[in-house]
Amino acid sequence: MKKLTKLGVVGNPVAHSYSPAIHELFAKQFGDNISYEKIEIPMGEFESAIGDLIDEEYFGINVTIPFKVDAYRCSTKCSSQARQSRAVNTLTFQGGKILGENTDGSGFIRDLEERLKFTVKGTSILILGAGGGVRGILPALMDRQPKSVTVANRSTARASELCDEFGIQSILYDETGSENYDLIINATPTSLQNKAPLVSPFAFDSCTLAYDLVYAAAPTPFMELAKRGGAKEASDGLGMLVEQAADSYEIWMGHRPQTASVYEALRKMLTASAA
Structure with a gap:
Protein backbone atom coordinates (compact mmCIF):
# COMPACT_ATOMS: atom_id res chain seq x y z
CA MET A 1 0.00 0.00 0.00
CA THR A 103 -5.19 28.20 -5.97
CA ASP A 104 -8.40 30.26 -5.76
CA GLY A 105 -7.57 32.25 -8.88
CA SER A 106 -6.49 29.30 -11.01
CA GLY A 107 -9.52 27.30 -9.87
CA PHE A 108 -11.85 30.19 -10.67
CA ILE A 109 -10.39 30.72 -14.16
CA ARG A 110 -10.49 27.00 -14.96
CA ASP A 111 -14.17 26.84 -13.99
CA LEU A 112 -14.92 29.88 -16.16
CA GLU A 113 -13.05 28.62 -19.19
CA GLU A 114 -13.65 24.85 -19.10
CA ARG A 115 -17.08 24.31 -17.55
CA LEU A 116 -18.76 27.61 -18.42
CA LYS A 117 -16.87 28.31 -21.69
CA PHE A 118 -16.35 31.98 -20.80
CA THR A 119 -13.31 33.83 -22.20
CA VAL A 120 -12.05 36.68 -20.00
CA LYS A 121 -9.80 38.42 -22.55
CA GLY A 122 -11.28 41.69 -23.80
CA THR A 123 -14.31 41.63 -21.48
CA SER A 124 -15.68 44.18 -19.02
CA ILE A 125 -15.87 42.81 -15.48
CA LEU A 126 -17.65 44.05 -12.36
CA ILE A 127 -16.66 42.58 -8.98
CA LEU A 128 -18.91 43.11 -5.97
CA GLY A 129 -16.91 43.25 -2.74
CA ALA A 130 -13.28 44.01 -1.90
CA GLY A 131 -12.32 41.33 0.64
CA GLY A 132 -9.94 38.39 0.66
CA GLY A 133 -11.94 36.45 -1.92
CA VAL A 134 -11.34 39.23 -4.45
CA ARG A 135 -7.62 39.27 -3.70
CA GLY A 136 -7.51 35.56 -4.41
CA ILE A 137 -8.97 35.80 -7.92
CA LEU A 138 -7.74 39.21 -9.14
CA PRO A 139 -4.18 38.23 -10.18
CA ALA A 140 -5.48 35.35 -12.31
CA LEU A 141 -8.19 37.57 -13.84
CA MET A 142 -5.71 40.31 -14.72
CA ASP A 143 -3.40 37.74 -16.35
CA ARG A 144 -6.23 36.99 -18.82
CA GLN A 145 -6.19 40.61 -20.10
CA PRO A 146 -9.77 41.80 -19.59
CA LYS A 147 -10.78 45.09 -21.17
CA SER A 148 -11.67 46.55 -17.77
CA VAL A 149 -12.19 45.48 -14.15
CA THR A 150 -14.33 47.54 -11.76
CA VAL A 151 -14.84 46.89 -8.04
CA ALA A 152 -17.98 48.01 -6.20
CA ASN A 153 -17.96 47.95 -2.41
CA ARG A 154 -19.75 49.54 0.55
CA SER A 155 -16.45 50.89 1.91
CA THR A 156 -14.81 53.20 -0.60
CA ALA A 157 -11.55 53.22 1.38
CA ARG A 158 -11.16 49.43 1.25
CA ALA A 159 -12.06 49.28 -2.44
CA SER A 160 -9.73 52.18 -3.31
CA GLU A 161 -6.76 50.50 -1.61
CA LEU A 162 -7.36 47.28 -3.52
CA CYS A 163 -7.95 49.05 -6.84
CA ASP A 164 -4.85 51.24 -6.50
CA GLU A 165 -2.79 48.12 -5.92
CA PHE A 166 -4.09 46.38 -9.07
CA GLY A 167 -4.59 49.48 -11.24
CA ILE A 168 -8.35 49.10 -11.63
CA GLN A 169 -11.43 51.26 -10.95
CA SER A 170 -13.64 51.43 -7.86
CA ILE A 171 -17.24 52.65 -7.72
CA LEU A 172 -20.15 52.78 -5.29
CA TYR A 173 -23.01 50.29 -5.45
CA ASP A 174 -25.46 52.94 -6.65
CA GLU A 175 -23.25 53.52 -9.71
CA THR A 176 -23.36 49.91 -10.89
CA GLY A 177 -26.31 50.39 -13.23
CA SER A 178 -24.64 53.02 -15.43
CA GLU A 179 -22.30 50.70 -17.37
CA ASN A 180 -22.50 47.40 -19.26
CA TYR A 181 -20.57 44.36 -18.04
CA ASP A 182 -19.87 40.97 -19.61
CA LEU A 183 -19.04 39.25 -16.31
CA ILE A 184 -20.35 40.18 -12.84
CA ILE A 185 -18.81 38.40 -9.85
CA ASN A 186 -20.39 38.40 -6.40
CA ALA A 187 -17.53 38.20 -3.88
CA THR A 188 -19.63 39.44 -0.94
CA PRO A 189 -21.02 37.12 1.78
CA THR A 190 -24.61 38.25 1.12
CA SER A 191 -25.70 34.88 -0.30
CA LEU A 192 -24.69 33.20 2.96
CA GLN A 193 -27.18 35.55 4.64
CA ASN A 194 -29.84 34.72 2.03
CA LYS A 195 -29.68 38.26 0.66
CA ALA A 196 -28.75 39.81 -2.67
CA PRO A 197 -25.97 42.43 -2.84
CA LEU A 198 -26.96 46.05 -3.39
CA VAL A 199 -26.10 46.01 -7.09
CA SER A 200 -28.49 47.67 -9.55
CA PRO A 201 -30.56 45.18 -11.62
CA PHE A 202 -29.67 47.30 -14.67
CA ALA A 203 -26.04 46.18 -14.35
CA PHE A 204 -27.08 42.76 -15.69
CA ASP A 205 -28.70 44.07 -18.86
CA SER A 206 -25.82 43.01 -21.16
CA CYS A 207 -24.27 40.47 -18.80
CA THR A 208 -23.15 37.17 -20.34
CA LEU A 209 -22.32 35.49 -17.02
CA ALA A 210 -23.12 36.28 -13.38
CA TYR A 211 -20.93 34.26 -11.00
CA ASP A 212 -21.42 33.90 -7.25
CA LEU A 213 -18.32 32.73 -5.37
CA VAL A 214 -20.70 31.17 -2.80
CA TYR A 215 -22.18 27.75 -3.62
CA ALA A 216 -25.56 26.41 -2.54
CA ALA A 217 -28.13 23.71 -3.26
CA ALA A 218 -30.50 26.22 -4.89
CA PRO A 219 -29.81 29.37 -6.94
CA THR A 220 -28.48 32.07 -4.63
CA PRO A 221 -30.27 35.45 -4.21
CA PHE A 222 -27.53 37.00 -6.36
CA MET A 223 -28.13 34.47 -9.13
CA GLU A 224 -31.88 35.12 -9.00
CA LEU A 225 -31.33 38.89 -9.16
CA ALA A 226 -28.98 38.43 -12.12
CA LYS A 227 -31.50 36.38 -14.09
CA ARG A 228 -34.26 38.92 -13.37
CA GLY A 229 -31.92 41.68 -14.53
CA GLY A 230 -31.26 39.96 -17.85
CA ALA A 231 -28.04 37.97 -17.35
CA LYS A 232 -27.78 35.22 -19.96
CA GLU A 233 -26.30 32.72 -17.48
CA ALA A 234 -25.80 32.55 -13.71
CA SER A 235 -23.58 30.15 -11.78
CA ASP A 236 -22.63 29.53 -8.18
CA GLY A 237 -19.08 28.80 -7.00
CA LEU A 238 -19.20 25.01 -6.67
Missing part, protein backbone atom coordinates in the same frame (compact mmCIF):
# COMPACT_ATOMS: atom_id res chain seq x y z
CA LYS A 2 1.12 3.55 -0.73
CA LYS A 3 2.37 5.60 2.21
CA LEU A 4 -0.37 7.56 4.00
CA THR A 5 -0.40 11.28 3.21
CA LYS A 6 -2.04 13.33 5.97
CA LEU A 7 -4.05 16.29 4.65
CA GLY A 8 -6.78 18.55 5.99
CA VAL A 9 -8.66 21.82 5.90
CA VAL A 10 -8.51 24.50 8.61
CA GLY A 11 -10.98 27.29 9.23
CA ASN A 12 -13.44 28.76 11.70
CA PRO A 13 -16.10 27.49 11.24
CA VAL A 14 -15.18 24.45 9.16
CA ALA A 15 -17.85 21.83 9.97
CA HIS A 16 -19.77 22.65 6.77
CA SER A 17 -16.79 21.99 4.48
CA TYR A 18 -17.12 19.55 1.56
CA SER A 19 -13.33 19.40 1.15
CA PRO A 20 -12.93 15.91 2.70
CA ALA A 21 -15.47 14.44 0.27
CA ILE A 22 -13.78 16.17 -2.68
CA HIS A 23 -10.28 14.94 -1.83
CA GLU A 24 -11.47 11.41 -1.09
CA LEU A 25 -13.01 11.30 -4.58
CA PHE A 26 -9.73 12.61 -6.03
CA ALA A 27 -7.73 9.94 -4.18
CA LYS A 28 -9.94 7.16 -5.55
CA GLN A 29 -9.01 8.18 -9.10
CA PHE A 30 -5.35 7.34 -8.46
CA GLY A 31 -5.54 4.81 -5.63
CA ASP A 32 -3.75 7.31 -3.37
CA ASN A 33 -3.65 6.59 0.36
CA ILE A 34 -4.68 9.84 2.06
CA SER A 35 -6.47 11.00 5.15
CA TYR A 36 -8.23 14.38 5.06
CA GLU A 37 -9.62 15.97 8.23
CA LYS A 38 -11.64 19.07 9.08
CA ILE A 39 -9.80 21.09 11.74
CA GLU A 40 -11.38 24.10 13.43
CA ILE A 41 -8.77 26.52 14.77
CA PRO A 42 -9.73 28.98 17.54
CA MET A 43 -9.39 32.63 16.57
CA GLY A 44 -5.94 34.01 17.33
CA GLU A 45 -4.29 30.60 17.48
CA PHE A 46 -3.46 29.94 13.82
CA GLU A 47 0.34 29.92 14.04
CA SER A 48 0.52 27.61 17.06
CA ALA A 49 -2.07 25.28 15.49
CA ILE A 50 0.01 24.99 12.31
CA GLY A 51 3.02 24.07 14.47
CA ASP A 52 0.95 21.31 16.06
CA LEU A 53 -0.11 19.97 12.65
CA ILE A 54 3.51 19.84 11.51
CA ASP A 55 4.38 17.91 14.67
CA GLU A 56 1.52 15.52 13.85
CA GLU A 57 3.13 14.92 10.43
CA TYR A 58 0.51 16.56 8.27
CA PHE A 59 1.87 17.11 4.76
CA GLY A 60 -0.62 19.66 3.43
CA ILE A 61 -3.46 21.85 4.58
CA ASN A 62 -6.18 23.80 2.79
CA VAL A 63 -6.96 27.10 4.49
CA THR A 64 -10.39 28.71 4.43
CA ILE A 65 -12.06 31.73 6.02
CA PRO A 66 -10.87 33.56 8.08
CA PHE A 67 -7.22 32.40 8.04
CA LYS A 68 -5.94 32.98 4.48
CA VAL A 69 -4.00 36.12 5.42
CA ASP A 70 -2.60 34.36 8.52
CA ALA A 71 -1.47 31.51 6.27
CA TYR A 72 0.30 34.00 4.01
CA ARG A 73 2.10 35.54 6.96
CA CYS A 74 3.30 32.23 8.38
CA SER A 75 4.57 30.85 5.04
CA THR A 76 8.34 30.69 4.70
CA LYS A 77 8.08 30.70 0.91
CA CYS A 78 5.17 31.80 -1.32
CA SER A 79 4.27 31.42 -4.98
CA SER A 80 3.87 34.53 -7.15
CA GLN A 81 0.07 34.13 -7.05
CA ALA A 82 0.11 34.04 -3.26
CA ARG A 83 2.41 37.07 -3.09
CA GLN A 84 0.15 39.05 -5.41
CA SER A 85 -2.96 38.02 -3.49
CA ARG A 86 -1.32 38.39 -0.07
CA ALA A 87 -3.46 35.39 0.87
CA VAL A 88 -2.81 31.63 0.95
CA ASN A 89 -5.30 28.77 0.71
CA THR A 90 -2.84 25.88 0.34
CA LEU A 91 0.05 25.06 2.69
CA THR A 92 2.64 22.35 2.17
CA PHE A 93 5.01 21.30 4.96
CA GLN A 94 8.25 20.12 3.42
CA GLY A 95 11.87 20.05 4.52
CA GLY A 96 11.23 22.24 7.53
CA LYS A 97 9.58 24.90 5.37
CA ILE A 98 5.99 26.10 5.06
CA LEU A 99 5.20 26.60 1.37
CA GLY A 100 2.25 28.89 0.60
CA GLU A 101 0.14 28.85 -2.57
CA ASN A 102 -3.16 30.39 -3.61
CA GLY A 239 -17.08 24.54 -9.80
CA MET A 240 -14.44 26.90 -8.42
CA LEU A 241 -14.42 24.94 -5.14
CA VAL A 242 -13.70 21.69 -6.98
CA GLU A 243 -11.12 23.19 -9.36
CA GLN A 244 -9.11 24.99 -6.68
CA ALA A 245 -9.13 21.76 -4.65
CA ALA A 246 -7.79 19.86 -7.68
CA ASP A 247 -4.95 22.36 -8.01
CA SER A 248 -4.12 21.88 -4.31
CA TYR A 249 -4.22 18.10 -4.75
CA GLU A 250 -1.77 18.31 -7.66
CA ILE A 251 0.64 20.40 -5.55
CA TRP A 252 0.61 17.73 -2.82
CA MET A 253 0.34 14.49 -4.80
CA GLY A 254 1.98 15.33 -8.14
CA HIS A 255 -1.01 14.56 -10.36
CA ARG A 256 -4.17 16.53 -11.13
CA PRO A 257 -7.54 14.78 -10.76
CA GLN A 258 -10.32 14.80 -13.31
CA THR A 259 -12.96 17.20 -11.98
CA ALA A 260 -16.18 16.89 -14.02
CA SER A 261 -17.40 13.75 -12.25
CA VAL A 262 -16.44 15.18 -8.85
CA TYR A 263 -18.41 18.34 -9.61
CA GLU A 264 -21.47 16.24 -10.48
CA ALA A 265 -21.10 14.17 -7.31
CA LEU A 266 -20.84 17.31 -5.17
CA ARG A 267 -23.88 18.84 -6.86
CA LYS A 268 -25.88 15.72 -5.99
CA MET A 269 -24.64 15.87 -2.38
CA LEU A 270 -25.73 19.51 -2.11
CA THR A 271 -29.15 18.75 -3.58
CA ALA A 272 -29.63 15.79 -1.24
CA SER A 273 -28.62 17.88 1.79
CA ALA A 274 -31.41 20.37 1.04
CA ALA A 275 -34.11 17.74 0.53
Whole structure:
Protein backbone atom coordinates (compact mmCIF):
# COMPACT_ATOMS: atom_id res chain seq x y z
CA MET A 1 0.00 0.00 0.00
CA LYS A 2 1.12 3.55 -0.73
CA LYS A 3 2.37 5.60 2.21
CA LEU A 4 -0.37 7.56 4.00
CA THR A 5 -0.40 11.28 3.21
CA LYS A 6 -2.04 13.33 5.97
CA LEU A 7 -4.05 16.29 4.65
CA GLY A 8 -6.78 18.55 5.99
CA VAL A 9 -8.66 21.82 5.90
CA VAL A 10 -8.51 24.50 8.61
CA GLY A 11 -10.98 27.29 9.23
CA ASN A 12 -13.44 28.76 11.70
CA PRO A 13 -16.10 27.49 11.24
CA VAL A 14 -15.18 24.45 9.16
CA ALA A 15 -17.85 21.83 9.97
CA HIS A 16 -19.77 22.65 6.77
CA SER A 17 -16.79 21.99 4.48
CA TYR A 18 -17.12 19.55 1.56
CA SER A 19 -13.33 19.40 1.15
CA PRO A 20 -12.93 15.91 2.70
CA ALA A 21 -15.47 14.44 0.27
CA ILE A 22 -13.78 16.17 -2.68
CA HIS A 23 -10.28 14.94 -1.83
CA GLU A 24 -11.47 11.41 -1.09
CA LEU A 25 -13.01 11.30 -4.58
CA PHE A 26 -9.73 12.61 -6.03
CA ALA A 27 -7.73 9.94 -4.18
CA LYS A 28 -9.94 7.16 -5.55
CA GLN A 29 -9.01 8.18 -9.10
CA PHE A 30 -5.35 7.34 -8.46
CA GLY A 31 -5.54 4.81 -5.63
CA ASP A 32 -3.75 7.31 -3.37
CA ASN A 33 -3.65 6.59 0.36
CA ILE A 34 -4.68 9.84 2.06
CA SER A 35 -6.47 11.00 5.15
CA TYR A 36 -8.23 14.38 5.06
CA GLU A 37 -9.62 15.97 8.23
CA LYS A 38 -11.64 19.07 9.08
CA ILE A 39 -9.80 21.09 11.74
CA GLU A 40 -11.38 24.10 13.43
CA ILE A 41 -8.77 26.52 14.77
CA PRO A 42 -9.73 28.98 17.54
CA MET A 43 -9.39 32.63 16.57
CA GLY A 44 -5.94 34.01 17.33
CA GLU A 45 -4.29 30.60 17.48
CA PHE A 46 -3.46 29.94 13.82
CA GLU A 47 0.34 29.92 14.04
CA SER A 48 0.52 27.61 17.06
CA ALA A 49 -2.07 25.28 15.49
CA ILE A 50 0.01 24.99 12.31
CA GLY A 51 3.02 24.07 14.47
CA ASP A 52 0.95 21.31 16.06
CA LEU A 53 -0.11 19.97 12.65
CA ILE A 54 3.51 19.84 11.51
CA ASP A 55 4.38 17.91 14.67
CA GLU A 56 1.52 15.52 13.85
CA GLU A 57 3.13 14.92 10.43
CA TYR A 58 0.51 16.56 8.27
CA PHE A 59 1.87 17.11 4.76
CA GLY A 60 -0.62 19.66 3.43
CA ILE A 61 -3.46 21.85 4.58
CA ASN A 62 -6.18 23.80 2.79
CA VAL A 63 -6.96 27.10 4.49
CA THR A 64 -10.39 28.71 4.43
CA ILE A 65 -12.06 31.73 6.02
CA PRO A 66 -10.87 33.56 8.08
CA PHE A 67 -7.22 32.40 8.04
CA LYS A 68 -5.94 32.98 4.48
CA VAL A 69 -4.00 36.12 5.42
CA ASP A 70 -2.60 34.36 8.52
CA ALA A 71 -1.47 31.51 6.27
CA TYR A 72 0.30 34.00 4.01
CA ARG A 73 2.10 35.54 6.96
CA CYS A 74 3.30 32.23 8.38
CA SER A 75 4.57 30.85 5.04
CA THR A 76 8.34 30.69 4.70
CA LYS A 77 8.08 30.70 0.91
CA CYS A 78 5.17 31.80 -1.32
CA SER A 79 4.27 31.42 -4.98
CA SER A 80 3.87 34.53 -7.15
CA GLN A 81 0.07 34.13 -7.05
CA ALA A 82 0.11 34.04 -3.26
CA ARG A 83 2.41 37.07 -3.09
CA GLN A 84 0.15 39.05 -5.41
CA SER A 85 -2.96 38.02 -3.49
CA ARG A 86 -1.32 38.39 -0.07
CA ALA A 87 -3.46 35.39 0.87
CA VAL A 88 -2.81 31.63 0.95
CA ASN A 89 -5.30 28.77 0.71
CA THR A 90 -2.84 25.88 0.34
CA LEU A 91 0.05 25.06 2.69
CA THR A 92 2.64 22.35 2.17
CA PHE A 93 5.01 21.30 4.96
CA GLN A 94 8.25 20.12 3.42
CA GLY A 95 11.87 20.05 4.52
CA GLY A 96 11.23 22.24 7.53
CA LYS A 97 9.58 24.90 5.37
CA ILE A 98 5.99 26.10 5.06
CA LEU A 99 5.20 26.60 1.37
CA GLY A 100 2.25 28.89 0.60
CA GLU A 101 0.14 28.85 -2.57
CA ASN A 102 -3.16 30.39 -3.61
CA THR A 103 -5.19 28.20 -5.97
CA ASP A 104 -8.40 30.26 -5.76
CA GLY A 105 -7.57 32.25 -8.88
CA SER A 106 -6.49 29.30 -11.01
CA GLY A 107 -9.52 27.30 -9.87
CA PHE A 108 -11.85 30.19 -10.67
CA ILE A 109 -10.39 30.72 -14.16
CA ARG A 110 -10.49 27.00 -14.96
CA ASP A 111 -14.17 26.84 -13.99
CA LEU A 112 -14.92 29.88 -16.16
CA GLU A 113 -13.05 28.62 -19.19
CA GLU A 114 -13.65 24.85 -19.10
CA ARG A 115 -17.08 24.31 -17.55
CA LEU A 116 -18.76 27.61 -18.42
CA LYS A 117 -16.87 28.31 -21.69
CA PHE A 118 -16.35 31.98 -20.80
CA THR A 119 -13.31 33.83 -22.20
CA VAL A 120 -12.05 36.68 -20.00
CA LYS A 121 -9.80 38.42 -22.55
CA GLY A 122 -11.28 41.69 -23.80
CA THR A 123 -14.31 41.63 -21.48
CA SER A 124 -15.68 44.18 -19.02
CA ILE A 125 -15.87 42.81 -15.48
CA LEU A 126 -17.65 44.05 -12.36
CA ILE A 127 -16.66 42.58 -8.98
CA LEU A 128 -18.91 43.11 -5.97
CA GLY A 129 -16.91 43.25 -2.74
CA ALA A 130 -13.28 44.01 -1.90
CA GLY A 131 -12.32 41.33 0.64
CA GLY A 132 -9.94 38.39 0.66
CA GLY A 133 -11.94 36.45 -1.92
CA VAL A 134 -11.34 39.23 -4.45
CA ARG A 135 -7.62 39.27 -3.70
CA GLY A 136 -7.51 35.56 -4.41
CA ILE A 137 -8.97 35.80 -7.92
CA LEU A 138 -7.74 39.21 -9.14
CA PRO A 139 -4.18 38.23 -10.18
CA ALA A 140 -5.48 35.35 -12.31
CA LEU A 141 -8.19 37.57 -13.84
CA MET A 142 -5.71 40.31 -14.72
CA ASP A 143 -3.40 37.74 -16.35
CA ARG A 144 -6.23 36.99 -18.82
CA GLN A 145 -6.19 40.61 -20.10
CA PRO A 146 -9.77 41.80 -19.59
CA LYS A 147 -10.78 45.09 -21.17
CA SER A 148 -11.67 46.55 -17.77
CA VAL A 149 -12.19 45.48 -14.15
CA THR A 150 -14.33 47.54 -11.76
CA VAL A 151 -14.84 46.89 -8.04
CA ALA A 152 -17.98 48.01 -6.20
CA ASN A 153 -17.96 47.95 -2.41
CA ARG A 154 -19.75 49.54 0.55
CA SER A 155 -16.45 50.89 1.91
CA THR A 156 -14.81 53.20 -0.60
CA ALA A 157 -11.55 53.22 1.38
CA ARG A 158 -11.16 49.43 1.25
CA ALA A 159 -12.06 49.28 -2.44
CA SER A 160 -9.73 52.18 -3.31
CA GLU A 161 -6.76 50.50 -1.61
CA LEU A 162 -7.36 47.28 -3.52
CA CYS A 163 -7.95 49.05 -6.84
CA ASP A 164 -4.85 51.24 -6.50
CA GLU A 165 -2.79 48.12 -5.92
CA PHE A 166 -4.09 46.38 -9.07
CA GLY A 167 -4.59 49.48 -11.24
CA ILE A 168 -8.35 49.10 -11.63
CA GLN A 169 -11.43 51.26 -10.95
CA SER A 170 -13.64 51.43 -7.86
CA ILE A 171 -17.24 52.65 -7.72
CA LEU A 172 -20.15 52.78 -5.29
CA TYR A 173 -23.01 50.29 -5.45
CA ASP A 174 -25.46 52.94 -6.65
CA GLU A 175 -23.25 53.52 -9.71
CA THR A 176 -23.36 49.91 -10.89
CA GLY A 177 -26.31 50.39 -13.23
CA SER A 178 -24.64 53.02 -15.43
CA GLU A 179 -22.30 50.70 -17.37
CA ASN A 180 -22.50 47.40 -19.26
CA TYR A 181 -20.57 44.36 -18.04
CA ASP A 182 -19.87 40.97 -19.61
CA LEU A 183 -19.04 39.25 -16.31
CA ILE A 184 -20.35 40.18 -12.84
CA ILE A 185 -18.81 38.40 -9.85
CA ASN A 186 -20.39 38.40 -6.40
CA ALA A 187 -17.53 38.20 -3.88
CA THR A 188 -19.63 39.44 -0.94
CA PRO A 189 -21.02 37.12 1.78
CA THR A 190 -24.61 38.25 1.12
CA SER A 191 -25.70 34.88 -0.30
CA LEU A 192 -24.69 33.20 2.96
CA GLN A 193 -27.18 35.55 4.64
CA ASN A 194 -29.84 34.72 2.03
CA LYS A 195 -29.68 38.26 0.66
CA ALA A 196 -28.75 39.81 -2.67
CA PRO A 197 -25.97 42.43 -2.84
CA LEU A 198 -26.96 46.05 -3.39
CA VAL A 199 -26.10 46.01 -7.09
CA SER A 200 -28.49 47.67 -9.55
CA PRO A 201 -30.56 45.18 -11.62
CA PHE A 202 -29.67 47.30 -14.67
CA ALA A 203 -26.04 46.18 -14.35
CA PHE A 204 -27.08 42.76 -15.69
CA ASP A 205 -28.70 44.07 -18.86
CA SER A 206 -25.82 43.01 -21.16
CA CYS A 207 -24.27 40.47 -18.80
CA THR A 208 -23.15 37.17 -20.34
CA LEU A 209 -22.32 35.49 -17.02
CA ALA A 210 -23.12 36.28 -13.38
CA TYR A 211 -20.93 34.26 -11.00
CA ASP A 212 -21.42 33.90 -7.25
CA LEU A 213 -18.32 32.73 -5.37
CA VAL A 214 -20.70 31.17 -2.80
CA TYR A 215 -22.18 27.75 -3.62
CA ALA A 216 -25.56 26.41 -2.54
CA ALA A 217 -28.13 23.71 -3.26
CA ALA A 218 -30.50 26.22 -4.89
CA PRO A 219 -29.81 29.37 -6.94
CA THR A 220 -28.48 32.07 -4.63
CA PRO A 221 -30.27 35.45 -4.21
CA PHE A 222 -27.53 37.00 -6.36
CA MET A 223 -28.13 34.47 -9.13
CA GLU A 224 -31.88 35.12 -9.00
CA LEU A 225 -31.33 38.89 -9.16
CA ALA A 226 -28.98 38.43 -12.12
CA LYS A 227 -31.50 36.38 -14.09
CA ARG A 228 -34.26 38.92 -13.37
CA GLY A 229 -31.92 41.68 -14.53
CA GLY A 230 -31.26 39.96 -17.85
CA ALA A 231 -28.04 37.97 -17.35
CA LYS A 232 -27.78 35.22 -19.96
CA GLU A 233 -26.30 32.72 -17.48
CA ALA A 234 -25.80 32.55 -13.71
CA SER A 235 -23.58 30.15 -11.78
CA ASP A 236 -22.63 29.53 -8.18
CA GLY A 237 -19.08 28.80 -7.00
CA LEU A 238 -19.20 25.01 -6.67
CA GLY A 239 -17.08 24.54 -9.80
CA MET A 240 -14.44 26.90 -8.42
CA LEU A 241 -14.42 24.94 -5.14
CA VAL A 242 -13.70 21.69 -6.98
CA GLU A 243 -11.12 23.19 -9.36
CA GLN A 244 -9.11 24.99 -6.68
CA ALA A 245 -9.13 21.76 -4.65
CA ALA A 246 -7.79 19.86 -7.68
CA ASP A 247 -4.95 22.36 -8.01
CA SER A 248 -4.12 21.88 -4.31
CA TYR A 249 -4.22 18.10 -4.75
CA GLU A 250 -1.77 18.31 -7.66
CA ILE A 251 0.64 20.40 -5.55
CA TRP A 252 0.61 17.73 -2.82
CA MET A 253 0.34 14.49 -4.80
CA GLY A 254 1.98 15.33 -8.14
CA HIS A 255 -1.01 14.56 -10.36
CA ARG A 256 -4.17 16.53 -11.13
CA PRO A 257 -7.54 14.78 -10.76
CA GLN A 258 -10.32 14.80 -13.31
CA THR A 259 -12.96 17.20 -11.98
CA ALA A 260 -16.18 16.89 -14.02
CA SER A 261 -17.40 13.75 -12.25
CA VAL A 262 -16.44 15.18 -8.85
CA TYR A 263 -18.41 18.34 -9.61
CA GLU A 264 -21.47 16.24 -10.48
CA ALA A 265 -21.10 14.17 -7.31
CA LEU A 266 -20.84 17.31 -5.17
CA ARG A 267 -23.88 18.84 -6.86
CA LYS A 268 -25.88 15.72 -5.99
CA MET A 269 -24.64 15.87 -2.38
CA LEU A 270 -25.73 19.51 -2.11
CA THR A 271 -29.15 18.75 -3.58
CA ALA A 272 -29.63 15.79 -1.24
CA SER A 273 -28.62 17.88 1.79
CA ALA A 274 -31.41 20.37 1.04
CA ALA A 275 -34.11 17.74 0.53
